[in-house]
Amino acid sequence: MDSLKLAYPVCCQSQTPRRADERSVIRRTSDPNLAEGASLFRPTKANTDLDTLNDFGSKPGRYCLKLVAGIEPLEGIVLDAALVGEMRRAVGTMNGIDFYTPSFKSYATSEISSCGKSAWPAVSITGPDCKLQCDHCKGRILASMIPARTPEDLWRVANQQIEHGARGMLLTGGSNHRNEVEYDPYYSTIRRIKDVFPEFGIALHTALVNGDGARRMEESGIDTAMMDVIGAQETVTQVYHLKRSVDDFERTLENLVATRLKVVPHIVLGLHYGRFLGERVALEILRRHTPSAVVLVVAMPFYAPAHRPFGVPDSLEVGRFFLDARQALPDIPLLLGCARPAGQAKAEIDAYALMAGLNGIAHPADGMVELAARLGRKARIVSACCSMAVGGEMVTESGLWAKSGALSIPA
Amino acid sequence: MALVRGCNFPDDLYYNVGENVWVRRESDGTVTIGMTPYGCALSGEIVAWTAKKVGRTVDQNKSTGTVESGKWVGPVKAPVSGEIIAVNEAAVAVPGTINTDPYGAGWLARMKPSDWAGESGPLLSGQAAFEAFEAKMQTEGFAGCA
Numbered sequence: 001m002d003s004l005k006l007a008y009p010v011c012c013q014s015q016t017p018r019r020a021d022e023r024s025v026i027r028r029t030s031d032p033n034l035a036e037g038a039s040l041f042r043p044t045k046a047n048t049d050l051d052t053l054n055d056f057g058s059k060p061g062r063y064c065l066k067l068v069a070g071i072e073p074l075e076g077i078v079l080d081a082a083l084v085g086e087m088r089r090a091v092g093t094m095n096g097i098d099f100y101t102p103s104f105k106s107y108a109t110s111e112i113s114s115c116g117k118s119a120w121p122a123v124s125i126t127g128p129d130c131k132l133q134c135d136h137c138k139g140r141i142l143a144s145m146i147p148a149r150t151p152e153d154l155w156r157v158a159n160q161q162i163e164h165g166a167r168g169m170l171l172t173g174g175s176n177h178r179n180e181v182e183y184d185p186y187y188s189t190i191r192r193i194k195d196v197f198p199e200f201g202i203a204l205h206t207a208l209v210n211g212d213g214a215r216r217m218e219e220s221g222i223d224t225a226m227m228d229v230i231g232a233q234e235t236v237t238q239v240y241h242l243k244r245s246v247d248d249f250e251r252t253l254e255n256l257v258a259t260r261l262k263v264v265p266h267i268v269l270g271l272h273y274g275r276f277l278g279e280r281v282a283l284e285i286l287r288r289h290t291p292s293a294v295v296l297v298v299a300m301p302f303y304a305p306a307h308r309p310f311g312v313p314d315s316l317e318v319g320r321f322f323l324d325a326r327q328a329l330p331d332i333p334l335l336l337g338c339a340r341p342a343g344q345a346k347a348e349i350d351a352y353a354l355m356a357g358l359n360g361i362a363h364p365a366d367g368m369v370e371l372a373a374r375l376g377r378k379a380r381i382v383s384a385c386c387s388m389a390v391g392g393e394m395v396t397e398s399g400l401w402a403k404s405g406a407l408s409i410p411a
Numbered sequence: 412m413a414l415v416r417g418c419n420f421p422d423d424l425y426y427n428v429g430e431n432v433w434v435r436r437e438s439d440g441t442v443t444i445g446m447t448p449y450g451c452a453l454s455g456e457i458v459a460w461t462a463k464k465v466g467r468t469v470d471q472n473k474s475t476g477t478v479e480s481g482k483w484v485g486p487v488k489a490p491v492s493g494e495i496i497a498v499n500e501a502a503v504a505v506p507g508t509i510n511t512d513p514y515g516a517g518w519l520a521r522m523k524p525s526d527w528a529g530e531s532g533p534l535l536s537g538q539a540a541f542e543a544f545e546a547k548m549q550t551e552g553f554a555g556c557a
Contacts, residue, residue: 075464076464104482105481105482105483105484106482106483106484106485107483107484107485108484108485108486109477109484109485109486110473110474110486140481141481143481144455144481144482300458302456302458302459302481341459342458342459342461342479343459343460343461343477343479343503344461363484366474366477
């Protein structure tokens with residue numbers, strides 16, 4: 001196998017969004033296939049095994065596993081040859097893949113250096129507080145976010161983050177007992193942020209919302225609305241401790257897609273204490289409402305309390321779901337989001353995501369850039385939230401465009 | 412033992428200050444490595460330690476494995492080149508041990524250096540290390556270990 005001709009590690013770059021009066025028109029890059037703000041790894045004859053892979057006849061799965069085995073960071077991971085072969089046959093020729101590096105987390109691997117430390121922070125309007133105390137989180141995911149407990153704090157935080165180079169933010173907060181995040185006092189501030197810094201992207205985690213609430217979110221100027229879709233009543237009741245129905249989640253999605261917002265629902269795989277339960281029902285719900293993109297994440301066992309532990313979702317089952325989702329939603333961007341287990345399970349999950357033809361992976365495991373190249377998938381590194389980048393200004397009918405202010409890095 | 416902004420730094424260890432890695436030279440010439448309490452405080456609660464396999468050779472300042480917390484994913488860089496001869500499986504199983512006992516039960520890996528004499532020069536110890544950590548904390552605006 002030829003050695004890869006990739007320069008490691010690489011990093012994306014970003015520039016601070018400008019105020020409205022400083023903004024220029026979004027420009028097309030010289031390469032119509034390359035958005036600014038992205039590093040591009042272009043597979044060449046020297047660094048892809050795709051042709052050999054295509055010639056491998058009836059056992060593409062085994063050949064893919066040989067590709068994986070040749071990548072040092074992926075040493076020891078366990079993939080199912082039959083599923084990998086099925087993915088190969090089902091997905092066929094794969095397009096490029098985007099690797100997202102939002103700065104919720106400082107992130108570096110041997111392939112990707114720390115990207116835009118402040119490019120895409122996460123902000124919580126309740127700090128770490130959450131009334132729901134779901135068994136998979138207990139509010140601890142919020143704890144690492146930047147608190148903005150008042151509208152004035154939100155304005156100050158947004159300005160500070162922009163000053164430090166932020167291109168956008170994830171805006172969320174803890175829920176009340178009805179799984180609603182109480183954004184009402186914040187909408188005018190969000191509107192102000194978007195008016196002053198129109199290039200500053202805001203991806204809002206909506207939680208459950210009615211039609212009026214969805215319209216208020218739209219009017220606030222946010223770019224992307226995100227929500228978790230749960231398909232099992234047992235999970236809603238037991239894990240979320242919530243007296244709401246699966247239908248409430250579907251109605252929320254319906255309310256959001258009725259607006260002009262880009263709507264990017266999430267499905268948390270293994271949400272029932274590490275087991276699959278309502279995921280395929282959730283997938284059916286998504287098929288009924290045509291979102292802008294779909295983010296799949298995988299339940300993390302780290303934060304569950306000892307008396308209600310979460311197992312690590314089975315990687316093979318996760319991979320199988322990736323393929324099912326890809327086939328169920330062939331025309332909708334399908335992304336693997338930030339949240340998933342760590343270590344070997346993460347590497348296995350990410351490898352399945354690449355092979356199943358998902359369009360993007362946030363915070364990819366070490367080795368994924370090389371695997372993408374070996375699979376013939378052109379990889380870009382983008383320092384943004386995956387929910388934001390897909391369905392945003394970067395994609396148009398005529399090709400890939402750029403948010404102004406980002407830089408392209410030659411292959 | 413010195414306390415720098417509430418973080419312990421034993422006198423008998425070497426440190427790669429920039430990478431927040433400590434090194435202990437064992438009597439048999441091997442070295443044990445781990446994260447400093449400062450690094451642990453910056454990371455927050457560590458949820459995974461994924462080490463390279465025993466038998467792997469790692470160059471100086473290349474990754475011996477990946478540590479992940481709620482707000483950080485990154486490599487633990489080898490302070491000197493060498494072969495990984497042991498991985499702390501207890502820390503793999505219970506990564507929080509790295510936070511609670513970074514110099515003891517939370518050690519990360521043991522290596523057989525290929526050229527300790529030639530490569531250990533940039534590692535600091537004693538007063539030089541304490542001063543370098545204080546300067547780093549000052550630069551990074553670090554409030555202190557809890």
